[in-house]
Amino acid sequence: MATHTVSERSTKRIRFWERLYLPEIAKGLTLTFKQMIKPSYTRQYPEEKFEPEASYRGRPVLVQEEFGERCVACGLCSRVCPAIAIEVQAGETEKEKERYPEKFEINMLRCIFCGYCEEACPEEAIVMSRDYELVFNNFDDAIFGKDKLLMPVSQLQERLEYLRQYKG
Numbered sequence: 196m197a198t199h200t201v202s203e204r205s206t207k208r209i210r211f212w213e214r215l216y217l218p219e220i221a222k223g224l225t226l227t228f229k230q231m232i233k234p235s236y237t238r239q240y241p242e243e244k245f246e247p248e249a250s251y252r253g254r255p256v257l258v259q260e261e262f263g264e265r266c267v268a269c270g271l272c273s274r275v276c277p278a279i280a281i282e283v284q285a286g287e288t289e290k291e292k293e294r295y296p297e298k299f300e301i302n303m304l305r306c307i308f309c310g311y312c313e314e315a316c317p318e319e320a321i322v323m324s325r326d327y328e329l330v331f332n333n334f335d336d337a338i339f340g341k342d343k344l345l346m347p348v349s350q351l352q353e354r355l356e357y358l359r360q361y362k363g
């Protein structure tokens with residue numbers, strides 16, 4: 196006479212219920228009905244803005260200090276950018292900083308908001324902002340120069356603090 200261990204018997208019982216599919220269907224329907232009676236929520240954008248956390252990766256911006264941009268035009272961000280979206284041309288100054296970006300452009304049609312530029316920058320000079328609203332009327336408008344990229348450091352404090360914790 197064949198004998199079965201406890202684990203063999205329970206395996207057979209599970210397989211039988213699994214073959215029926217009924218418990219799983221009932222579980223799925225219960226979940227669906229629960230969701231159906233929950234109140235739905237729709238954000239009334241653009242009247243009701245989304246306020247992202249400091250960890251959010253919006254468009255990259257250049258940090259502007261009182262003395263000017265932090266960027267020293269080393270070009271590291273441009274090298275790591277997987278979308279080849281950044282173009283930097285260095286200029287020389289008489290100041291202590293010596294180098295600055297004479298030209299700094301990001302093609303926002305190429306940018307994929309990956310944040311590699313931010314990670315690579317040795318000066319914390321380029322960071323991901325909270326700005327997610329981008330509208331272009333033509334290709335030229337999507338090339339952001341320093342006029343659109345520079346953002347006062349006072350507006351980026353939370354992101355810079357987040358980066359220090361994250362990298363620390």
Ligand code: SF4
Pocket residue numbers: 255272275276277278279280281301305306307308309310311312313
């Ligand atoms: S966020 Fe990524 S894709 Fe966009 S500019 Fe920086 S490195 Fe390039």
Ligand code: SF4
Pocket residue numbers: 265266267268269270271272273283315316317318319320321
């Ligand atoms: S933003 Fe940073 S990584 Fe890019 S060129 Fe300036 S200093 Fe170098």
